[in-house]
Amino acid sequence: MPDQLLYGIEVMINGLMAGVLYALVALGFVLIFKASGIFNYAQGVLALFAALTLVGLQQGQVPFAHLINAIFGTEIHHFGWELPAIVAIVLTMGVMVLLAIVIEKFILKHLVNQEPIILFMATIGLAYFLEGFGDIMWGSDIKTLDVGLPQGGSIWIEEKTAALGGDGFYGFFIDRLDIVAALVAALLVISLTLFSQFSKQGRALRAVADDHQAALSVGISLRFIWVLVWSIAGFVALVAGIMWGAKSGVQFSLSLIALKALPVLMLGGFTSIPGAIVGGLIIGVGEKLFEFTIGPMVGGATENWFAYVLALVFLVFRPQGLFGEKIIERV
Amino acid sequence: MTMVSYEPFVTEDGRTIGGVLMEMRNITLRFGGVVAIKDISFDIREGEIRAIIGPNGAGKSSMLNVISGFYTPSEGEVWFEGQKRPPMRPYQVARQGIARTFQNIALFQGMSTLDNMMTGRITKMHSSLPAQALWWASAQREESEHREAVEKIVDFLEIQHIRKTPVGRLPYGLQKRVELGRALAAEPRLLLLDEPMAGMNVEEKEDMSRFILDVNDEFGTTIALIEHDMGVVMDLSDRVVVMDYGKKIGDGTPDEVRGNQEVIDAYLGVTHD
Numbered sequence: 001m002p003d004q005l006l007y008g009i010e011v012m013i014n015g016l017m018a019g020v021l022y023a024l025v026a027l028g029f030v031l032i033f034k035a036s037g038i039f040n041y042a043q044g045v046l047a048l049f050a051a052l053t054l055v056g057l058q059q060g061q062v063p064f065a066h067l068i069n070a071i072f073g074t075e076i077h078h079f080g081w082e083l084p085a086i087v088a089i090v091l092t093m094g095v096m097v098l099l100a101i102v103i104e105k106f107i108l109k110h111l112v113n114q115e116p117i118i119l120f121m122a123t124i125g126l127a128y129f130l131e132g133f134g135d136i137m138w139g140s141d142i143k144t145l146d147v148g149l150p151q152g153g154s155i156w157i158e159e160k161t162a163a164l165g166g167d168g169f170y171g172f173f174i175d176r177l178d179i180v181a182a183l184v185a186a187l188l189v190i191s192l193t194l195f196s197q198f199s200k201q202g203r204a205l206r207a208v209a210d211d212h213q214a215a216l217s218v219g220i221s222l223r224f225i226w227v228l229v230w231s232i233a234g235f236v237a238l239v240a241g242i243m244w245g246a247k248s249g250v251q252f253s254l255s256l257i258a259l260k261a262l263p264v265l266m267l268g269g270f271t272s273i274p275g276a277i278v279g280g281l282i283i284g285v286g287e288k289l290f291e292f293t294i295g296p297m298v299g300g301a302t303e304n305w306f307a308y309v310l311a312l313v314f315l316v317f318r319p320q321g322l323f324g325e326k327i328i329e330r331v
Numbered sequence: 332m333t334m335v336s337y338e339p340f341v342t343e344d345g346r347t348i349g350g351v352l353m354e355m356r357n358i359t360l361r362f363g364g365v366v367a368i369k370d371i372s373f374d375i376r377e378g379e380i381r382a383i384i385g386p387n388g389a390g391k392s393s394m395l396n397v398i399s400g401f402y403t404p405s406e407g408e409v410w411f412e413g414q415k416r417p418p419m420r421p422y423q424v425a426r427q428g429i430a431r432t433f434q435n436i437a438l439f440q441g442m443s444t445l446d447n448m449m450t451g452r453i454t455k456m457h458s459s460l461p462a463q464a465l466w467w468a469s470a471q472r473e474e475s476e477h478r479e480a481v482e483k484i485v486d487f488l489e490i491q492h493i494r495k496t497p498v499g500r501l502p503y504g505l506q507k508r509v510e511l512g513r514a515l516a517a518e519p520r521l522l523l524l525d526e527p528m529a530g531m532n533v534e535e536k537e538d539m540s541r542f543i544l545d546v547n548d549e550f551g552t553t554i555a556l557i558e559h560d561m562g563v564v565m566d567l568s569d570r571v572v573v574m575d576y577g578k579k580i581g582d583g584t585p586d587e588v589r590g591n592q593e594v595i596d597a598y599l600g601v602t603h604d
Contacts, residue, residue, distance in 0.1 A: 199470065200456045207439050207450045214437035217399065218517065219425030219454040 003169050010172045011292045012285055017178030019284020020185045021247070024240040026264040026276040027188070028233045033270045035209045035229040036108075038119045042127035044258020046096075046234060049130050051241030051250040052138040053095050055145050058088035063137045085147035089238070096234030097227075104226045112222075131255060140252060145245035150176040181243045188239060189277060192232070201228060263311035269324020278322060283307045348569060349377030351413075352553050353398065353521060358407035360393055360577075367393040368404070369577040375521065380547050381555045382564045385574035386597060391557045392434060394574070395525050398555065399431045400424035412520070426454050428520035432510045434529060434557075440499035444490060444509050447498055448481045451513030455480075481516055487549075488512050488542060504535040511542065515550075522546070524556035528563060536560065540567060561598075565589070573597065 025047060032040040040046075056063065060079040069075060083091070107122050153173045162171035196202035207215040208225045216222065244254055260283070268279025287306040295302045314321065353375040360368040368390045375381045383391045396402040397409070400421040409416045411427060419427075430451070439447050456477060458470050485491055488508055493501060498509050507527065514522055527543065528536045540563060546552050558564045564571065565585040573581035573588055575597040581588045588594055 198474070200453055200458070200474075203442075203446060203450045204453055206442060206446075207453075210439035210441050211437050213401075213433070214439060215450075216401075216421035217425055217431050217433070217437070218451045218513065219422050220450075221420075221422045 006164060006169055006172075008289070008292065010174075011288050013172060013174060014178070015285035015288030016281055017175065017182060017284070018288065019281035020178070020182045021240070021243055021280075022260055022264050022283055023277045023280025024181070024185055024188075024236065024243060025258060026261040026268065026280055027185075027192075027273065028236040028240065029261055029265055030268075030270065030273055030276045031192075031236065032229055032233050034273075035205055036119075036226065037116050038123060039116070039270070040233065041120065041123040041258070042130060043233065043237060044255040044261070045127045045130045045134075046099075046237035047241040047244065047258075048250070048252065048254040049099075049134045049241075050092060050096055050234065050238035051145060051245040051254065052134045052143070054088055054092040054147070054238070054242065055143045055245070055250050056138040057091050057095075058083050058085060058147070059143075061138060066139060067136055089147065089242075092238055093235060096238055097231045100227050100230035100234055103230055104223060108226050109223065127255070131252065135252070143245075143250040145242065145250050147242060147246065149180050149242075149246050151246070152176060154179065175247075177243070177246055184239060184243070185277070188236065189273060192273065205229065260307060263307040265321070266311040267314050267321055269321025271325050272321070272323035275321055275323030283310065286310055348379045351375070352377045352411070353555075354410040355394075355398070356408040356410065358394070358397060358404045358409070360390070360397060360402060361405045367577055368397070368574075370407070371574070371577075371579045372407075373572045373579065373582055375553060375555050376570075377553055378547070378551055379553060379569040380543070380567055381553075382568035382571045383555065383557050383574060384559075384561070384564050384571055385580075388576075389574040390577040391574055392525060393577075395431070395523050395555070395557055398424075398521075399429060399523055425517070428454075428517070429523065430514035430517040430519035430521075431523035432507075432514050432525055432527060434525040436503075436506050436510055438498045438506055438510055438513070441497060443495050443497055444501075444512070445478075445481065445485070445494050447509055447513050448484060448516040449477060451516035452477050452481060454517055480518075484512050484515050487545070488515075504531055504538075507531070507535075507539065508542070511539075511546075515546065515552075518550075519552060522552050522554045524554065524558075526557050526559065528558060528560060536563060543567060 025044060028043040028046065029040060032038055032043070055061075060081040060083065062068070062076050062079060065077050069077075103126065107126065108119075111119055111122060152175065154176045157174050158171035160171070162169065164171075196205060204215070204220045205225060205228065207218070207220055208222060212222060215225075241250075241254070248254075264276065264279040264283050266279075267282055268275030268277070287303045290306045291300065291302045351374045354372075355374070356372050358368055358371050359366070371390075371394070383394055385391050393402060397404050400419045400423065403418050411429075416424075416427075439450060442450065456473060458473050485494060488511065490505065490508055490512065493505060493509075498506055501509065511524070511527065514524075524543070528539050531539065543554060543556070544567065547554055556568070558567075568585060570583060571581070571585055571588045572579060573591070573594045575593075580597055581591040581594040583591075
């Protein structure tokens with residue numbers, strides 16, 4: 001096989017892996033959008049907040065340390081313990097559930113029956129609040145997140161594939177973290193699908209997404225469902241936060257990945273879980289391949305804009321996305 | 332306040348009607364300056380089919396919404412199973428055993444007939460969220476038990492052939508039937524039907540009438556319904572409440588109501604459609 005083709009394949013595989021991470025963030029958007037019609041601008045910040053909390057808990061950081069020190073003139077930063085990763089993850093999930101309850105109580109409850117645009121604005125507010133709150137709570141320095149996930153290129157794959165090409169080809173370089181991320185994403189999607197199809201709460205969730213009045217009339221508490229949906233979105237955000245955090249450190253630019261999820265959603269459709277996955281993969285592969293093939297001709301850095309242009313093209317020809325429900329306006 | 336007798340009595344066609352299941356006492360409902368319901372009292376007895384009739388805009392649907400908790404009355408008391416009901420949200424009312432259908436069908440359009448009915452049964456399912464996630468087997472057992480109960484209702488309503496069809500694709504008459512099925516799946520103490528036959532052709536109306544009578548007969552379900560078709564109402568119901576402009580103008584057996592001058596005036600003396 002010619003080396004150029006092999007490089008292309010390697011780029012594609014790495015694109016798929018990057019796409020999985022986009023898909024993880026997009027998944028959180030879809031869940032909330034499906035259940036409540038809210039485009040949750042804060043999903044990216046939710047992932048950032050989850051990652052910050054996870055690192056903070058794991059390393060025994062004192063929450064609001066800077067604030068406390070500034071007010072009381074103390075010098076505390078750490079409790080002096082380190083939690084095992086699994087304990088920290090479970091605790092962080094608890095924090096995300098708590099956050100869901102608070103969001104329902106202070107925001108959603110007061111905006112029942114409001115226009116989607118109002119709720120959208122509320123989530124923008126939430127995004128900025130959470131970003132600032134995360135800053136005050138855990139500090140703004142870049143943190144390394146290590147929950148024991150394998151990292152670095154897989155030597156096994158490199159060795160096995162080296163023979164495919166000529167002397168200049170050293171085999172595919174695939175980050176083991178990306179493989180783990182792909183497996184986790186697959187597991188997440190399967191369990192979410194099973195949950196929503198075959199459990200009582202999952203059915204209630206779909207019922208609320210379908211018709212609020214009818215859901216109420218069969219005895220479903222909307223408020224409980226909001227909390228449930230936001231908790232699940234928080235869980236997905238935590239998973240996304242772990243993967244992104246492990247890959248590139250926990251920093252505040254993490255919340256900007258949320259923007260990459262937008263083209264993913266336009267491609268896959270706002271209402272489809274498989275759409276979020278496929279959309280993420282297409283964007284991931286698309287932008288890597290585009291950079292690899294066309295990039296050198298236009299001076300590179302195409303990854304910054306390729307996804308948006310692709311989404312724009314989709315908006316023209318298929319506004320509901322690949323898997324979205326067709327929008328039919330009855331007259 | 333009207334004095335009601337709590338003794339069981341025997342209807343015209345020889346069925347025994349039990350004690351009072353639900354009682355509305357001096358209900359008034361205002362929306363801003365508009366009075367939708369003015370000081371209405373009536374009761375619904377165990378095992379009966381109770382109709383609420385009246386011209387358009389009489390406040391019938393508002394009354395049904397008060398019973399099912401979608402509206403909170405401005406004044407008056409709602410008594411259910413001998414207890415005064417505090418202000419409740421609709422889902423809490425549903426959990427008390429009051430199921431309903433809507434005038435403009437409110438089904439879960441994206442779900443199949445079976446899923447709609449399983450969702451209707453949600454108040455009967457007790458395994459908690461963690462239990463569902465952890466003890467897969469017990470959740471499965473519960474699921475199949477409920478599935479069995481739902482299948483019985485599917486057979487009863489003769490909708491076997493559309494069990495797996497997304498309800499959004501079904502014709503209007505069948506959607507109405509599925510909605511009835513979803514309400515029945517909760518095994519309600521009180522079933523509220525908001526114009527169950529609106530927009531149906533004669534054949535569909537006959538089917539629906541038969542189902543309503545059978546539900547009442549076989550399951551002993553107490554039913555309160557709103558209907559426009561006078562013929563249907565008179566045939567189906569044991570007792571009738573007549574409303575006009577938010578007030579109660581008649582209450583009694585179909586024959587009594589038919590002879591009531593005020594009722595005749597409301598239906599013939601003023602224009603309505």
